[in-house]
Amino acid sequence: MSVGRALNIEDLRRIARRRLPRMVYEYLEGGSEDDVTLRANRQAFEAIAFSPRTLVDVSKRSQKATVFGRVYESPMGIAPVGAAGLFWHEGDIALARAARSANLPFVVSTHSFVPLERLSWEAGGPPWFQLYLPREREAARRFVRRALGAGCEALVLTTDVPVGGNREYNQRNGFSLPLRLSPSRIADALAHPRWLLGVFARAWCARPNPMKLPEWSTRRDQHSWQDFAWLRDAWPRKLLVKGILCVEDAQLAAEHGADGIIVSNHGGRQLDGAPSAIEALPPIAAAVGERLPVMVDGGFRRGADVVKALALGADMVFLGRAAMYGAAAGGEAGIRRALQLLRGEIDRVLALLGCTSIDELGPQHVRMPFRQAASVVPLPMAKRRTA
Numbered sequence: 001m002s003v004g005r006a007l008n009i010e011d012l013r014r015i016a017r018r019r020l021p022r023m024v025y026e027y028l029e030g031g032s033e034d035d036v037t038l039r040a041n042r043q044a045f046e047a048i049a050f051s052p053r054t055l056v057d058v059s060k061r062s063q064k065a066t067v068f069g070r071v072y073e074s075p076m077g078i079a080p081v082g083a084a085g086l087f088w089h090e091g092d093i094a095l096a097r098a099a100r101s102a103n104l105p106f107v108v109s110t111h112s113f114v115p116l117e118r119l120s121w122e123a124g125g126p127p128w129f130q131l132y133l134p135r136e137r138e139a140a141r142r143f144v145r146r147a148l149g150a151g152c153e154a155l156v157l158t159t160d161v162p163v164g165g166n167r168e169y170n171q172r173n174g175f176s177l178p179l180r181l182s183p184s185r186i187a188d189a190l191a192h193p194r195w196l197l198g199v200f201a202r203a204w205c206a207r208p209n210p211m212k213l214p215e216w217s218t219r220r221d222q223h224s225w226q227d228f229a230w231l232r233d234a235w236p237r238k239l240l241v242k243g244i245l246c247v248e249d250a251q252l253a254a255e256h257g258a259d260g261i262i263v264s265n266h267g268g269r270q271l272d273g274a275p276s277a278i279e280a281l282p283p284i285a286a287a288v289g290e291r292l293p294v295m296v297d298g299g300f301r302r303g304a305d306v307v308k309a310l311a312l313g314a315d316m317v318f319l320g321r322a323a324m325y326g327a328a329a330g331g332e333a334g335i336r337r338a339l340q341l342l343r344g345e346i347d348r349v350l351a352l353l354g355c356t357s358i359d360e361l362g363p364q365h366v367r368m369p370f371r372q373a374a375s376v377v378p379l380p381m382a383k384r385r386t387a
Contacts, residue, residue, distance in 0.1 A: 001014070001015055001370055003015065003280050003326065003329050003330035003333055003334040003337045004333075005189060005338065006329070006337055006341070007039075007095050007153065007341070008301075009287065009301045009302070009303070009325060009326075010157075012325040012326050012329045012334060012337065012338055013321075015325075015329035015330070015334075016087070016325045016326075016329045018325070019192065019194060019328055019329065020087065020192065020328055021189050021192045021195060021196075022173065022188055023052050023173035023174070023175050023185055023188070023266050024086050024087065024179075026169045026170075026173060026175075026196070027083075027167075027173075027175055028087065028109075028168055028324055028328070029313060030169045030170070031165075031167075031269055031272065032037075032165035032166050032268065032269050032271070032272045033166050033168065033268060033272035034272055035248065035268065035272070035274050036268075036273050037265055037268040037271065037276070038265065038269075038272075038273075038356070039279070040268070040275070040279075041267070041268055041276045041299025043280050044245060044299070045278060045300075045301075045302075045305045045345070046371075047309060047369050048303075048367065048368050048369075049367040050087060050236065050308075050352075050365060050366060051367055052069065052352055052353045052354055052365065053353065053354030054277055054354060056356075057356035058351045058355065058356050059110055060199075061347055061350050061351060061355075062356065062357045062358075063346050063347060063357070063358050064324065064357075066237055066295055067105070067260075067265075067295075067315055068153075068154070068260070070314075072103055073102060073103040073104060074104060074339075074342075074343050074346060075306060075314075075315070075316055075317060075358050076104060076244065076300075076306055076316065076317045076318065076339075076342060076346075077099065077104050077105035077106060077107065077182075077316060077317075078095050078098075078099050078106040078318065078319055078320075078335075079107055079297045079318035079320040079323070080103070080108060080109035080110075080158070080325075081320055081323070082109045082111035082112075082128035083109075083113065083177060084109065084112065084113070084327065085114065085199070085210060085325065086179065086200075086203070087199070088199060088293055088328060088331045088334075089203070090113065090114055091113070091324075091325060091327045092109070092112045092114045092119055093122050093123055094201065094228055094308055094321060094331045094332040094335055095108075095119075095327060096108065096119055096127050097123050097124070097373070098323075098332050098335035098336045098339060098382075099127075099339075100124050101336065102340075102343075105127075105154075105316070106123075106127045107128040107129070107156050108129055108130065110129075110130055110131055110132045110158075111132075113203060113210030113211070114210070116129065116150045116152075116164075117146070117149070117150050118269075120150045120151060120152075121135065122376055126152045126153065127174075128150065128152060128153065128154040128155070128156055129147040129150070129152040129154070129155055130155075130156040130242070131147075131155055131158065131231075131327055132220060133157060133220065133223060133231065135220070135223075135348055138277055140231070140234070140298050143181075144231075144234050148235075148236075148237075149236075152237070153237055153238060154238040154239070154260075155237065155238070155239050155240070156237050156240045156241075156262065157228065157231060158242045158265050158266075159223070159228075159241055159242065159244075160242070160243030160245075160264065160271075161243075161266065161270060162221040162223065165266070165269045165272075165355070167269065173185070177211045178209060178211035179200065179204075179272070191276065195349055200276040203230075206282035214360075225252060225256055228253075228256050229256055229257075232256060232257045232258075236314065238259040239257070239259050239260075239261065239294070240258060240259060240260045241261050241262070242255040242261075242264050243261040243262070243266065244262065244263060244264070244275060244280075245275060245277075245280045246284070247283050247284055247288075247313035248382070250284045250288045250294075251287060253288075254288045254292055258292060259289070259293075259344030260292050260293040260294070260295060260315075261288070261292065261295065262295045262296065262297060263277050263280050263281050263284055263285070263294065263295070263296040263297075263298075263314075264296065264297045264298055264318075265277055265280075265298055265355070266278055266298075266334070267297070267298055267321065268298070268299075276296060276299065277296050277298030277299065277307075278296065278298070278309060278312065279307065279338065281294070281309060281312050281313060281314060282363070283295050284313075285313025285314065287315065289313050291315065293315040294313060294314055294316060295315060295316040295317070296314045296316075296317055296318070296321070296322055297317065297318035298320075300319055300322055301322055302342070302345055303341075303342045303343070303344065303346035303347070303348065303369055304345060304349050305317075305355070306345075306346055307346060307349045307350065307358075307365075308366055310358050311366045312366065312368070313363075313365060319338075322342070322358055323335055323339075325338065328336030344350055
């Protein structure tokens with residue numbers, strides 16, 4: 001199946017699975033330990049029901065979203081994914097170009113195979129930059145200077161990786177970076193010649209080898225809100241905190257001067273047993289949603305999922321695996337197809353709900369079995385921000 005014939009994100013996932021060797025596909029697809037949180041990310045969406053209205057004129061619909069004063073074509077963006085270059089040659093450039101052509105935000109990972117400066121040039125503009133904050137202040141300053149020099153308008157500090165998650169499939173597969181093909185994995189790689197020659201070989205032969213960057217090894221278990229305060233002083237533009245899962249941390253982020261937060265459990269790849277992002281979203285949005293933009297990622301596969309998150313208080317949804325399935329399936333064309341499919345689904349769901357824009361969405365449009373009615377302050381009927 002070609003990417004142009006894919007009818008949904010699941011179709012792109014199947015194409016990606018055929019085109020990637022097992023160890024690379026499992027690196028993309030897997031969670032941590034028993035995949036409890038990975039499954040919860042999807043199960044929570046499936047447990048939410050819509051509450052549609054009928055006999056509403058929905059002939060003129062818009063899904064434009066405004067975040068930090070910028071109008072985007074749709075309320076979604078592309079989340080940072082480490083080692084995107086393992087799934088498509090220079091995959092970060094493909095992601096950035098697809099996002100820019102669709103007028104959506106893209107967050108490039110600290111662990112990109114493509115230098116930030118080159119990516120900004122070749123993609124036609126700077127992305128948002130995701131940062132794993134180094135322990136050493138001078139190394140952190142270098143990251144800040146690079147992001148400023150490249151023109152990045154937002155810095156996204158990922159805070160939920162003090163240590164790496166227990167991803168046992170990587171250990172079984174012998175997966176590490178730089179990626180090496182053990183004798184037991186060579187046959188699998190040879191069975192995927194397009195990936196072997198078009199992706200792995202080109203990355204391995206590049207100078208410098210992007211899989212050997214020092215950013216892959218830095219200690220993060222000593223960080224505190226004092227380190228965030230230092231970063232707030234050092235970074236003069238928009239600063240977001242990614243990895244928030246509780247009201248207390250969301251409030252601390254707002255108090256320390258964050259411009260936005262991303263509710264995230266790292267795609268189920270860190271603490272197994274953490275709540276799904278969509279379950280954690282409503283109380284966080286109720287607590288700080290009037291103070292700063294609240295964004296979310298984790299398990300989004302359908303436009304309906306995006307609409308549910310918006311109804312529960314999110315200002316923007318970020319896509320990780322959904323975009324990477326498109327990248328692995330067909331590079332920039334595959335990513336564009338993924339975004340096109342999701343935009344079409346969002347538009348259809350809005351019409352079927354009886355809404356003409358995302359500004360009308362609110363908790364009245366969903367029924368949630370996990371809502372903690374006794375402890376959650378109700379969200380406004382429709383919360384959208386313009387700043």
